[in-house]
Amino acid sequence: MNPGIDLQQRFVETLMGYGLSPGAAKAVWLPLPLLLMLIGATVGVLVAVWLERKISAAAQQRIGPEFIGPLGILAPVADGIKLVFKEDIVPANSDPWLFLLGPVIVVIPVFLSYLIVPFGQNLMITDLGIGIFLWIALSSIVPIGLLMSGYASNNKYALIGGLRAAAQSISYEIPLALAVLAVVMMSNSLSTVDIVNQQSGYGILGWNLWRQPAGLLLFWISALAECERMPFDLPEAEEEIVAGYQTEYAGMKFALFYLGSYVNLVLSALLVSVLYLGGWDFPIPLDLLAGLLHISPDNSVLQIVTGGLGIVMTLLKAYFFVFIAILLRWTVPRVRIDQLLDLGWKFLLPIGLVNLLMTAGLKLALPFAFGG
Amino acid sequence: MNLAEGIRFVCTILLSVMMIGAALGVVLFENIVYSAFTLAGVFMSIAGLYILLNADFVSAAQVLVYVGAVNVLILFAIMLVNKREDFKPVPRRWVRKGSAALVCAGVFALLATMVVKTSWPTDLSLVPPVSAVELIGEHFFSDYLLPFEIASILLLMALVGAIVIARRESIVGEETALVGETPPPVLELPERPREPVA
Amino acid sequence: MLKFLKQVGGYAKETLQSARYIGQGLSVTFDHMSRRPITVQYPYEKLIPSERFRGRIHFEFDKCISCEVCVRVCPINLPVVDWEFNKALKKKQLKHYSIDFGVCIFCANCVEYCPTNCLSVTEEYELSTFDRHELNYDNVAMGRLPYKVTEDPMVTPIREFAYLPEKVLAGHDAPSNVARAGQRPEEIVAATPKQQEEKETEAP
Numbered sequence: 001m002n003p004g005i006d007l008q009q010r011f012v013e014t015l016m017g018y019g020l021s022p023g024a025a026k027a028v029w030l031p032l033p034l035l036l037m038l039i040g041a042t043v044g045v046l047v048a049v050w051l052e053r054k055i056s057a058a059a060q061q062r063i064g065p066e067f068i069g070p071l072g073i074l075a076p077v078a079d080g081i082k083l084v085f086k087e088d089i090v091p092a093n094s095d096p097w098l099f100l101l102g103p104v105i106v107v108i109p110v111f112l113s114y115l116i117v118p119f120g121q122n123l124m125i126t127d128l129g130i131g132i133f134l135w136i137a138l139s140s141i142v143p144i145g146l147l148m149s150g151y152a153s154n155n156k157y158a159l160i161g162g163l164r165a166a167a168q169s170i171s172y173e174i175p176l177a178l179a180v181l182a183v184v185m186m187s188n189s190l191s192t193v194d195i196v197n198q199q200s201g202y203g204i205l206g207w208n209l210w211r212q213p214a215g216l217l218l219f220w221i222s223a224l225a226e227c228e229r230m231p232f233d234l235p236e237a238e239e240e241i242v243a244g245y246q247t248e249y250a251g252m253k254f255a256l257f258y259l260g261s262y263v264n265l266v267l268s269a270l271l272v273s274v275l276y277l278g279g280w281d282f283p284i285p286l287d288l289l290a291g292l293l294h295i296s297p298d299n300s301v302l303q304i305v306t307g308g309l310g311i312v313m314t315l316l317k318a319y320f321f322v323f324i325a326i327l328l329r330w331t332v333p334r335v336r337i338d339q340l341l342d343l344g345w346k347f348l349l350p351i352g353l354v355n356l357l358m359t360a361g362l363k364l365a366l367p368f369a370f371g372g
Numbered sequence: 373m374n375l376a377e378g379i380r381f382v383c384t385i386l387l388s389v390m391m392i393g394a395a396l397g398v399v400l401f402e403n404i405v406y407s408a409f410t411l412a413g414v415f416m417s418i419a420g421l422y423i424l425l426n427a428d429f430v431s432a433a434q435v436l437v438y439v440g441a442v443n444v445l446i447l448f449a450i451m452l453v454n455k456r457e458d459f460k461p462v463p464r465r466w467v468r469k470g471s472a473a474l475v476c477a478g479v480f481a482l483l484a485t486m487v488v489k490t491s492w493p494t495d496l497s498l499v500p501p502v503s504a505v506e507l508i509g510e511h512f513f514s515d516y517l518l519p520f521e522i523a524s525i526l527l528l529m530a531l532v533g534a535i536v537i538a539r540r541e542s543i544v545g546e547e548t549a550l551v552g553e554t555p556p557p558v559l560e561l562p563e564r565p566r567e568p569v570a
Numbered sequence: 571m572l573k574f575l576k577q578v579g580g581y582a583k584e585t586l587q588s589a590r591y592i593g594q595g596l597s598v599t600f601d602h603m604s605r606r607p608i609t610v611q612y613p614y615e616k617l618i619p620s621e622r623f624r625g626r627i628h629f630e631f632d633k634c635i636s637c638e639v640c641v642r643v644c645p646i647n648l649p650v651v652d653w654e655f656n657k658a659l660k661k662k663q664l665k666h667y668s669i670d671f672g673v674c675i676f677c678a679n680c681v682e683y684c685p686t687n688c689l690s691v692t693e694e695y696e697l698s699t700f701d702r703h704e705l706n707y708d709n710v711a712m713g714r715l716p717y718k719v720t721e722d723p724m725v726t727p728i729r730e731f732a733y734l735p736e737k738v739l740a741g742h743d744a745p746s747n748v749a750r751a752g753q754r755p756e757e758i759v760a761a762t763p764k765q766q767e768e769k770e771t772e773a774p
Contacts, residue, residue: 023374023375026375027375055603057607058602058603058607059599059600059602059603060602061602061605061606061607061608061609062607062608062609063607063609063611098409128428129428129429129504129505130428130429130432130505133429133432133436134428134432136432136436137432137433137435137436137440138435139440140435140436140439140440140441140444141416141435141439141440143440143444144409144412144439144443144444144447147444147447147448147451148409150451151405151451159451162451163448163451163452166444166447166448167448169444170440170441170444170445173440190505327596327599327600328592328596330599331592331595331596331598331599332592332595347585
């Protein structure tokens with residue numbers, strides 16, 4: 001397997017070349033990936049918001065943002081600037097500390113989950129041993145923030161919205177975890193890098209998409225419900241409970257919720273691409289292509305091309321799923337709360353269990369295809 | 373002391389302070405919702421301490437189970453009930469508070485002496501396992517099989533019990549009617565008619 | 571056991587069917603994405619109001635006989651007719667006339683019933699002001715004629731769907747020199763007397 005580029009080592013070596021001690025060089029390197037991740041996630045959100053507006057407009061035969069930058073590409077930036085400069089309103093008789101803490105608790109775990117998203121063999125923050133399990137654990141913190149903001153708002157709609165969000169997150173975490181578990185079982189590892197490596201080698205044919213079609217659907221439906229996206233946006237159902245837990249929020253605190261929901265959507269899409277579509281893997285195996293063109297795997301140009309292509313492939317796959325989510329938003333009407341819970345507990349959960357069982361059986365029966 | 377050790381030291385102190393502070397908050401807050409939220413803080417700091425001890429799987433499991441499930445359910449229950457009730461000041465409350473503090477101090481002293489007296493075998497030559505998950509799995513299915521299975525059966529029982537309580541289909545007022553008295557109207561919860569299970 | 575299997579089968583069938591419906595819905599949404607936007611970029615492009623458009627009301631002061639029919643047919647008695655009886659002429663003389671377009675519902679009943687046709691509807695609809703009292707138009711303001719959309723050099727006029735030539739579906743695509751489908755009003759008028767003549771020749 002191609003080791004790819006080790007950015008950290010290069011960077012540290014370069015700094016040491018300028019006469020820095022190894023410890024200091026490492027200390028300079030440490031915050032860089034985190035900063036890069038924050039900026040990357042935020043830019044990803046801006047792109048997702050722009051796509052949402054443009055695709056929604058196209059699906060409704062409108063034009064969408066047009067004049068702010070070419071094709072209206074700066075519209076989300078304008079949104080962000082507006083939200084930053086808006087007045088910060090704290091409603092009367094609310095709980096100011098919890099009111100502040102709620103959106104913060106919602107946003108931090110979502111950003112933290114980017115730790116485990118790989119864009120290449122070494123292009124990730126850390127290759128944690130618990131990998132995907134970290135994401136599942138972190139996403140379970142979010143409902144606490146939602147409950148907190150719902151409670152602190154001193155508004156019954158906000159409280160109902162927070163309770164709904166918590167109920168929804170708890171119920172859909174289980175099918176989500178079951179879908180992930182089936183993939184993990186095949187790759188014998190929780191690490192996202194191992195999961196991608198297990199799928200690579202055969203190009204598009206090796207992706208988990210073919211081995212886990214039910215798992216993919218299960219995961220995507222549950223992920224949409226976790227993100228509170230359109231068919232499952234009961235916690236913010238405008239017609240029933242104003243805007244749910246966001247009702248009383250304005251300015252920067254609202255921006256945190258907004259940011260959090262889109263970061264979560266992009267993150268879920270990225271994880272679908274990692275778990276089921278081979279992550280940074282190109283549809284045609286690159287080693288094979290390089291072999292055909294007689295390029296040695298140690299060629300630095302090839303390594304850079306592979307790394308860049310990996311990032312592009314991951315993002316393309318992820319944004320394809322963002323696109324599907326937006327299309328679904330304008331296709332499927334919102335479900336009722338009982339339908340939502342029925343779908344989660346009576347449909348997705350049994351299917352997840354059966355999927356897990358069948359994966360285990362197939363793994364024993366056909367170890368060459370399902371990861372022995 | 374190098375960079376990693378320094379960070380570790382500072383983090384340990386920070387997390388310990390956070391944990392103790394949050395734990396005191398759980399006990400001392402008058403508002404039960406605050407207590408529940410600070411409980412989440414306690415669980416999170418414990419998870420942080422696990423990370424510092426190289427137990428990343430246990431830490432994630434701690435977050436998932438205690439913060440994501442237990443604490444959310446506690447909050448859920450509190451908010452569904454949501455009775456903002458001002459408690460009447462009980463006469464001679466300090467007696468109760470004092471006795472509770474005494475018991476707590478006693479337990480703390482007991483545990484502290486236990487911690488000090490025990491010789492914790494620390495073998496620094498032992499390398500931490502690369503994949504803790506596999507080791508945990510192996511232990512679960514070999515020497516800790518019985519506790520594992522008993523725990524799962526306990527959870528199953530709790531699940532069934534919860535379903536039984538939630539799906540109550542009792543008919544109120546049938547047994548309470550006396551002879552000669554007109555029986556009170558039969559009250560039924562509006563539920564789906566029960567189908568015989570094949 | 572058999573019944574259980576049957577249930578499972580029915581459930582699976584329903585699931586597949588609903589999945590198919592969602593797929594159909596998605597394809598419809600996807601198909602709409604490739605269609606041309608129907609957006610009219612308002613201040614730069616404007617739709618030409620239809621010939622029966624009921625916009626702001628136009629008033630001709632000299633034709634008015636102060637009969638107050640407009641007030642009586644108005645659902646809320648909105649027009650204010652200020653007249654005085656001129657004894658020398660033995661006629662009602664109009665002093666002021668006004669309608670508050672902030673209250674008017676543009677039903678054009680007054681236009682319908684005006685015996686002297688001094689009221690008429692225009693195609694003006696841009697009635698936004700900073701103060702709602704500015705919408706209270708007097709007889710001078712009501713006597714002004716609106717700008718025509720087709721004659722405004724700043725505006726690209728766009729025809730409404732009903733006024734497009736045959737087989738053109740989007741107003742943006744329509745060539746400006748091609749007439750709309752079907753007969754124009756003057757053509758209908760031109761055709762009518764002929765029919766009457768025919769009828770008259772047939773009658774005796």
